[in-house]
Amino acid sequence: MNGILSGKKILLGITGGIAAYKSILLLRLLVKEGATVQVVITPSAASFVSPLVLATLSKHPVAIEWVKDDAQWANHVMLGRWADIIVVAPTTCNTISKFATGLCDNLLMAVLLSATCPVMIAPAMDEDMWLHAATNRNMATLRSDGHIVLPVAHGELGSGLTGEGRMLEPEIILAHIVQMVSGSKPLVGLSAVVTAGPTHEPIDPVRFIGNHSSGLMGIEIANALQAAGAQTTLVLGPTHLRANSAVNTIMVTTAQQMFDAVANVFPDTQIGVMAAAVADYRPATVADQKIKKQAHELALSLVKNPDILQHCGMNKSTNQLVVGFALETNNEAANAIEKLQRKNADMIVMNSLQDEGATFGSANNKVTIFEPGGLSQSFPLMSKQDLAKEIVSLIAKRIHEKA
Incomplete structure (x- = not known):
């Protein structure tokens, strides 16, 4: 048959x-x-x-x-x-x-x-x-x-x-x-956790602080990791997009929920890819009822959210590989390298809002990947699906070098 x-x-x-x-x-x-x-x-x-x-x-x-x-x-x-x-x-x-x-x-x-x-x-x-x-x-x-x-x-x-x-x-x-x-699976026997999408930080029952991330880049990376044989968990913020059914997806809304989900999974994984556009800050207090429009100005007190990439970078073991993302608007390379060092990551995937056709909501992306020791590799504008495969190929090479 x-x-x-x-x-x-x-x-x-x-x-x-x-x-x-x-x-x-x-x-x-x-x-x-x-x-x-x-x-x-x-x-x-x-x-x-x-x-x-x-x-x-x-x-x-x-x-x-x-x-x-x-x-x-x-x-x-x-x-x-x-x-x-x-x-x-x-x-x-x-x-x-x-x-x-x-x-x-x-x-x-x-x-x-x-x-x-x-x-x-x-x-x-x-x-x-x-x-x-x-x-x-x-x-x-x-x-x-x-x-x-x-x-x-x-x-x-x-x-x-x-x-x-x-x-x-x-x-x-x-x-x-x-x-x-059905084919070559360089990550068979390994497991991965990926974050993707935005986070929404509530101000009141109907308003939130957020951003324009669709989550597509992280979703495609999760799909590519799964296709390469890794058992993949995707921690996904609020977006209408979804990964392939073979990817174990955990839906979250806030940065704290995303942090908790990653912290629970990360110790048992070998690969962590933090691609989500996590809100850096959240309101110090959340109103129980909708805030009515009254004064000409409204001041919000913000507190810092937990840093998921830094948590993984600082707590990784020798057999774990941690990848972060950096969206930059100026001094792109310098800021990405500084982030790589500060977060103790193994790779930083940097993309710039200055690159036409590679912004939030686009199906394409253009990135440069920075690694410790001054290593860097630039990729031309391509579909996020194809770019995800390139990133996963590099991840597979580096994780096997660690073994």
Whole structure:
């Protein structure tokens, strides 16, 4: 069967969670796209999804126990070496813990620990479990081991509550798989956080301090990082634009919300790209009611917002790379180099309002990238999509030099 996954060998692991019913649809999608799929499930998963259904759809026996019904040994080593990629969907909190610690008490765990190919996990659990410190530690371990950890979705959970922890929809998981196996991915096994868009700092319930940023440059960088194989989180300010569905997007409004989101994600990432046009200041107080027009003048007291780029630059480890942006109106190069040093960044991408066709809201940009040691590289006016690919290519080169 021809398809975008034609000729690819995929091992689908299924663990015992209510989201296992979605794995049937994922299996159908994989087969429809031409993949050869073998399924390995945990014993508890058989309570949620029928092995007969999985075997019928995959056209291969489903492996559950160490010993098959015909008294033959289920060769976990060969299964781990057979696949081009292993996808575990859903991956329960229990399995994540086992995988992170190397516990091997069922066939699927033996396959995972024998794998010589990329392993992608699609977590699924209740929100309290997802947010627990132990789960966060286990997820960080899996990422540091080079495994691909997909984000979770927000929605109705098995407990009846609504929140974070829902497994991604099969179509989105399929997109991640296709992206993973379809070409050169220089950032596979790495994770990134990107900021994009403006921030809005409220004055009262209807007014705010903001700017004209559309967020397009940062969104294209997030898309390019994801396409290069990095698990990418985009922290996006208020804009109508959106990144590709494979990018985990966190919507925020204010600079403080953006700072908090980045500070939470950054310690577990290797790449940080701060492309957002963050408001430097916010009103010291926010009026509860709309401010009525009375006096001829209105004075606002402003306080400084947290500096996201500087926080990342000053707290980065030796294996992390931090990229900032600088929009300049005069003394462009000197100001960009000073910012590079002051923020302890690895790169500053500088663009100027003096460059025609490269202003806020444009689909194009023209930049110069400055690095420590006096290195600089200028790019002509080009689409932000193409420029994002150039920036990510340089990021990939520099992050591998750090390794």
